[in-house]
Amino acid sequence: QVQLVESGGGLVQAGGSLRLSCAASGRTFTGYVMGWFRQAPGKERQFVGRIRWPSGTPYIADSVKDRFTISRDNAKSTVYLEMNGLKPEDTAVYYCAADQIWGAYSDPTRYAYWGQGTQVTVSS
Numbered sequence: 001q002v003q004l005v006e007s008g009g010g011l012v013q014a015g016g017s018l019r020l021s022c023a024a025s026g027r028t029f030t031g032y033v034m035g036w037f038r039q040a041p042g043k044e045r046q047f048v049g050r051i052r053w054p055s056g057t058p059y060i061a062d063s064v065k066d067r068f069t070i071s072r073d074n075a076k077s078t079v080y081l082e083m084n085g086l087k088p089e090d091t092a093v094y095y096c097a098a099d100q101i102w103g104a105y106s107d108p109t110r111y112a113y114w115g116q117g118t119q120v121t122v123s124s
Helices: none
Strands: 003-007 010-013 018-025 033-039 046-052 068-073 078-083 092-099 118-123
Touching: 003 092, 018 033, 018 092, 018 118, 033 078, 046 068, 046 078, 078 092
Parallel strands: 010 118
Antiparallel strands: 003 018, 018 078, 033 046, 033 092, 068 078, 092 118
């Protein structure tokens, strides 16, 4: 059974940094895309970025590409979202997702597996 567990969220002041982790288990994820999404209250789930196991190049959405990076640790089956220069508008629940897909990576309905989410709150 596939399980994704996010961690690393919290409360941070504007301008601060956080690193979110997504630990994946339950199967071999070769060829899978790991996506990061976020959802603020009352808003739709927003694509943040993605990376493919085991060697794909990470992609970050234009809205955050100057501040966020994605990386992975294949040995730990863990994907990271490093967030710098955080702003109050980055406040949201952040989710990782996984599936063996090609294309339309920003569409959350394309992903079968989701973590429980981790709250990120940025104070002004």
